[in-house]
Amino acid sequence: MSQMFKKLSPKGDAAGEDLSSHPQDVPLAIHDLTVAYHRKPVLWDVDLDIPEGKLVGIVGPNGAGKSTLIKACLDLIPRASGEIGVYGKPYKEQRHLVAYVPQRESVDWDFPVSALDVVAMGAYRRLGWFRRVTREEAKKAHDCLTQVGIGHLADRQISQLSGGQQQRVFLARALMQDAELYLMDEPFAAVDAATEEAIVSLLRSLSEQGKTCLVVHHDLATVTTYFDWLVLLNMRVVAAGPSETTFTRENLQKTYGGKLSLLEKAAEALRHTID
Amino acid sequence: MPSWEEILEVVLLQNYNTRLVVLSTTLLGIAAGLIGSFLLLRKRSLMGDALSHATLPGVAIAFAVMVSLGGSGKALPGLLLGATLSGVAGLFTMLLIRRTTRLRDDVAMGFVLSVFFGVGVASLQMVQGLPGASAAGLESFIYGKTASMVQSDFFLIAIVAGIASLISLLFLKEFLLLCFDDGYAGAQGWPTFALDVLLLGLVTAVTVIGLQAVGLILIIAFLITPATAARFWTHRLLPMMLLSAVIGGVSGWLGAGISALTPELPAGAVIVLVAAVLFLISMIFAPPRGVIPRLVRQRHLRRKVDRQHFLRAAFEILEAEAPDRDVPSNSPFPLAALRSKRTWTPHELRKILKIARREDHLEPSEPRMLRLSEAGFGEAARVTRNHRLWETYLIRYADIAPSHVDRDADLVEHILGPELVEELEDFLERGPVAAPIPPSPHPIGKEASSS
Numbered sequence: 001m002s003q004m005f006k007k008l009s010p011k012g013d014a015a016g017e018d019l020s021s022h023p024q025d026v027p028l029a030i031h032d033l034t035v036a037y038h039r040k041p042v043l044w045d046v047d048l049d050i051p052e053g054k055l056v057g058i059v060g061p062n063g064a065g066k067s068t069l070i071k072a073c074l075d076l077i078p079r080a081s082g083e084i085g086v087y088g089k090p091y092k093e094q095r096h097l098v099a100y101v102p103q104r105e106s107v108d109w110d111f112p113v114s115a116l117d118v119v120a121m122g123a124y125r126r127l128g129w130f131r132r133v134t135r136e137e138a139k140k141a142h143d144c145l146t147q148v149g150i151g152h153l154a155d156r157q158i159s160q161l162s163g164g165q166q167q168r169v170f171l172a173r174a175l176m177q178d179a180e181l182y183l184m185d186e187p188f189a190a191v192d193a194a195t196e197e198a199i200v201s202l203l204r205s206l207s208e209q210g211k212t213c214l215v216v217h218h219d220l221a222t223v224t225t226y227f228d229w230l231v232l233l234n235m236r237v238v239a240a241g242p243s244e245t246t247f248t249r250e251n252l253q254k255t256y257g258g259k260l261s262l263l264e265k266a267a268e269a270l271r272h273t274i275d
Numbered sequence: 276m277p278s279w280e281e282i283l284e285v286v287l288l289q290n291y292n293t294r295l296v297v298l299s300t301t302l303l304g305i306a307a308g309l310i311g312s313f314l315l316l317r318k319r320s321l322m323g324d325a326l327s328h329a330t331l332p333g334v335a336i337a338f339a340v341m342v343s344l345g346g347s348g349k350a351l352p353g354l355l356l357g358a359t360l361s362g363v364a365g366l367f368t369m370l371l372i373r374r375t376t377r378l379r380d381d382v383a384m385g386f387v388l389s390v391f392f393g394v395g396v397a398s399l400q401m402v403q404g405l406p407g408a409s410a411a412g413l414e415s416f417i418y419g420k421t422a423s424m425v426q427s428d429f430f431l432i433a434i435v436a437g438i439a440s441l442i443s444l445l446f447l448k449e450f451l452l453l454c455f456d457d458g459y460a461g462a463q464g465w466p467t468f469a470l471d472v473l474l475l476g477l478v479t480a481v482t483v484i485g486l487q488a489v490g491l492i493l494i495i496a497f498l499i500t501p502a503t504a505a506r507f508w509t510h511r512l513l514p515m516m517l518l519s520a521v522i523g524g525v526s527g528w529l530g531a532g533i534s535a536l537t538p539e540l541p542a543g544a545v546i547v548l549v550a551a552v553l554f555l556i557s558m559i560f561a562p563p564r565g566v567i568p569r570l571v572r573q574r575h576l577r578r579k580v581d582r583q584h585f586l587r588a589a590f591e592i593l594e595a596e597a598p599d600r601d602v603p604s605n606s607p608f609p610l611a612a613l614r615s616k617r618t619w620t621p622h623e624l625r626k627i628l629k630i631a632r633r634e635d636h637l638e639p640s641e642p643r644m645l646r647l648s649e650a651g652f653g654e655a656a657r658v659t660r661n662h663r664l665w666e667t668y669l670i671r672y673a674d675i676a677p678s679h680v681d682r683d684a685d686l687v688e689h690i691l692g693p694e695l696v697e698e699l700e701d702f703l704e705r706g707p708v709a710a711p712i713p714p715s716p717h718p719i720g721k722e723a724s725s726s
Contacts, residue, residue: 075461075462095463098462100462106456111316112316112510112515113510113512114510117451117512121451121459124449124452124465129449130446132448133448157511
């Protein structure tokens, strides 16, 4: 028990604190990552260095391992092989630098808590064991909700929020962590246009503050406008790099294979708009 | 039938024989209410059920061990220790099956429940035959029986219930995070597996101390029912837990009291039935989520929608009659025109008109004609204006296809209150993105709304 406490207490992370000031360390370095569920590999030999301060989109077909990649980075699923470094150290020493936005459908929203309660969860690590949410943290949670445009819904029970508002609650919870690296799993899935805009402007402001965001995305039509760096993933990394050079017809063909026929037109159309 | 004096005596804890039993089931109910809340929110009810059934072999084995050591075999602490150990064994069997095989959760639970319970029933039969000891009464662990309880038993139950309750409150924040979003909890570094084990450990503790009074078949109902009932009354976790504790405590108190007075009724069943009655009351009447309040709200909303549809239809008819005027004048119009606007059945229409008359929105007029009152006309203008504001808002800001707007607008308009509509007006007229109110097919002046 005392050891658990140590791991989570703010002091336990003091050693890691210095590292954030070492910009030469990449926010997220993945080497030789292989993940398998019951013998069937989901990710195979993934090698990636995510550059600092970039908005990075992860794109790929269904079942390409996009969510798995994020979960593996967070030590939520065991990996068959490979190493992952967060600012040059293992994730478990760097948790305070990483914020996670899970898929909205991963939780039951008919849960007896308010929007503010959920956002306050972003402070639990800082608070450590047994300490209740302090007034300052509650105020900060309210500020984070305001930042995503739903400060007025702080006391609303979460099932009474729209899908887009629920997604914003999750983003506010991530903001609450004051992290350097943000890992987001499909934040744009099934949200309204207003929320999509709010998320994009939030991502931009995070990027301006030098934070790094890694975002699983499914909409090829918007991918080059939202992200300045891309990872095309299908079990392995097909291509990674700046959006302009990575989002090409050949790369998309390789990523989506036969499934591209429909998407091809979209990509073609987009390339015209980029040119 | 017991007399009123007897009932009062038992319920008010004045009867020495039943006092300890009633007190202990009350404390048990409080602990079950608190811990059951988390069990419910973690969606592990069935696992709790498997766990309680898994305690039975331990009871039989503990009895056999104590007899072989020369005791009577019926010392409660010994039996409960056995129950705990076999409950924990069942729990870890479930976790092991889940971690190492691809079997689904419910299979693991069903397996543990039936196998452990089967072993328990069989070994109970076997220990009956042990020489020199009477195992009679052990079956009461299955159905529950408020047998005469000695003081030390009571203290054991009280202390365990107290500690379990305190732990559940101490770990409130951690359990909340675990139950709501275990993935996020894991990413933040909380030991989710250990927390799960702790939670199930608390469930085991409540189950074991409840074996004697409630029995292992019904204990899960005692854990889940108060929490489910409490959920109907509130949207917040702590109030839900406290209410659940109260419901659990009251069920234990009344249930054990009734059972003590009518010995032919097993305590476990009565306690659970009392909890079930409280659950039913909650399900039907609780304002936030109960069935009747919800029906009342739906009816209210339908009334509101009908009323607004009627007023808007009337206003649009008047507008169509005077297409060149900014604001139409209030004149009588034929009932048939209204009917062609909406697909109301004659019955619905009669009801709508009746309500409109009651609200003084309609004035007496010739047969088959309708005439809005001054108040009705003003309200109709306001409703129509609100509706169009929304329409504009949706078209401009939400990228919703214009063909969908009308239907959506009907809904939002009726759900949102007047304050928000004013905010929207402000936003549209003076906001940073200056947007004029409808260049819509039916322009309508501001004066109309203020009349």
